[in-house]
Amino acid sequence: SQQGEEDPQALSIQEGENATMNCSYKTSINNLQWYRQNSGRGLVHLILIRSNEREKHSGRLRVTLDTSKKSSSLLITASRAADTASYFCATEGAQKLVFGQGTRLTINP
Amino acid sequence: KAGVTQTPRYLIKTRGQQVTLSCSPISGHRSVSWYQQTPGQGLQFLFEYFSETQRNKGNFPGRFSGRQFSNSRSEMNVSTLELGDSALYLCASSLTQGVEKLFFGSGTQLSVL
Numbered sequence: 610s611q612q613g614e615e616d617p618q619a620l621s622i623q624e625g626e627n628a629t630m631n632c633s634y635k636t637s638i639n640n641l642q643w644y645r646q647n648s649g650r651g652l653v654h655l656i657l658i659r660s661n662e663r664e665k666h667s668g669r670l671r672v673t674l675d676t677s678k679k680s681s682s683l684l685i686t687a688s689r690a691a692d693t694a695s696y697f698c699a700t701e702g703a704q705k706l707v708f709g710q711g712t713r714l715t716i717n718p
Numbered sequence: 719k720a721g722v723t724q725t726p727r728y729l730i731k732t733r734g735q736q737v738t739l740s741c742s743p744i745s746g747h748r749s750v751s752w753y754q755q756t757p758g759q760g761l762q763f764l765f766e767y768f769s770e771t772q773r774n775k776g777n778f779p780g781r782f783s784g785r786q787f788s789n790s791r792s793e794m795n796v797s798t799l800e801l802g803d804s805a806l807y808l809c810a811s812s813l814t815q816g817v818e819k820l821f822f823g824s825g826t827q828l829s830v831l
Contacts, residue, residue, distance in 0.1 A: 642819065651722070651808055651822035697761070701817040705751070705774050708761040 613698040613709035621715040628685040630712040632698030642699045724823035736797040743811030750792040755806040804830045
């Protein structure tokens, strides 16, 4: 069962534009994480935001968390071709990380 | 520090066979989690091992099993393979329990014919 659900399922933008992905979840969380996966490869951890944090930055990434709406967003600024990948949010459920279905991001040159 | 290593990278089997996948975690990491990824179901949790003990198990049939050795290396085994077992199997390690930051291997792509 998915705890987090990403939106949109797919996103295609031009290089240099910003990309925003959203994640909604159902139950209370201690933290929420975002991962990136290049096609057919393993996932790479991007950022972890704790329930008492509202916003976190890492390079060109900005993550926000709204626990009252049970939602998070990942913003990638000044996108590059190398950002083409699938992005997943993950939350804790029954002592394991539960991943959403992901957003497939395509950056067009 | 070396990352998480999974072997083999690709595997082709036929229905009814069994398969063993291997995972070497990052040095010092004691938790190893396994996930199955398919286009239809996404990432599904299989199980987690910590200090050679299975600490958590997902909703998979008993044909899926695993173990962890004293050096934290882990193996998972799938017996009596079915077509639906075709998937990317991902292993991830973490320092403590598998709900904090996970470090993933590149996965084993299993095709069942």
